[in-house]
Amino acid sequence: MKHQVIVLAAFLCLTGAQAATFPSHESARSDELCKAQWTKRGELDQGMYDYCMERESEGYDEALLLIKRYNQQPWIQAVIDFAIKKWTKTGIRQDSMVHYAIQQMTEGWEDLAYEAKQPQFNPNKYQSCLGKWGIQFDMVMYCYKK
Numbered sequence: 001m002k003h004q005v006i007v008l009a010a011f012l013c014l015t016g017a018q019a020a021t022f023p024s025h026e027s028a029r030s031d032e033l034c035k036a037q038w039t040k041r042g043e044l045d046q047g048m049y050d051y052c053m054e055r056e057s058e059g060y061d062e063a064l065l066l067i068k069r070y071n072q073q074p075w076i077q078a079v080i081d082f083a084i085k086k087w088t089k090t091g092i093r094q095d096s097m098v099h100y101a102i103q104q105m106t107e108g109w110e111d112l113a114y115e116a117k118q119p120q121f122n123p124n125k126y127q128s129c130l131g132k133w134g135i136q137f138d139m140v141m142y143c144y145k146k
Contacts, residue, residue, distance in 0.1 A: 006023065020067050020076045028093040030056040059096030066102050078135045079105045108137030
């Protein structure tokens with residue numbers, strides 16, 4: 001019953017459940033991001049640029065794995081959209097941080113699912129926190145634990 005409260009409340013935050021979509025890695029424009037971060041006075045630090053590009057590529061791949069893992073959850077697209085919006089500046093998406101944000105929110109979801117099964121679970125407090133933080137399950141959990 002308590003787990004159903006979380007599922008229902010999360011579902012109500014959404015516009016609809018369908019297969020999650022994530023833009024291509026190329027659309028992130030990581031090359032521009034890494035060049036901007038690692039160019040100083042016209043000189044590109046090639047080693048740090050290469051490290052940055054690898055980190056962004058790994059972030060994209062890890063985000064895809066999380067999306068695949070949670071693809072059947074009705075809230076995953078909202079999580080993806082939130083993370084992308086938060087970590088896209090001037091049309092350039094930072095996939096390492098998109099991954100981090102998705103990871104934090106899915107971990108928050110797992111924590112809330114566990115908490116909902118505990119005898120001391122407080123659905124009113126949970127609803128209050130969900131109303132404040134919405135799809136940011138990591139922040140819902142932080143609020144709930146406070």
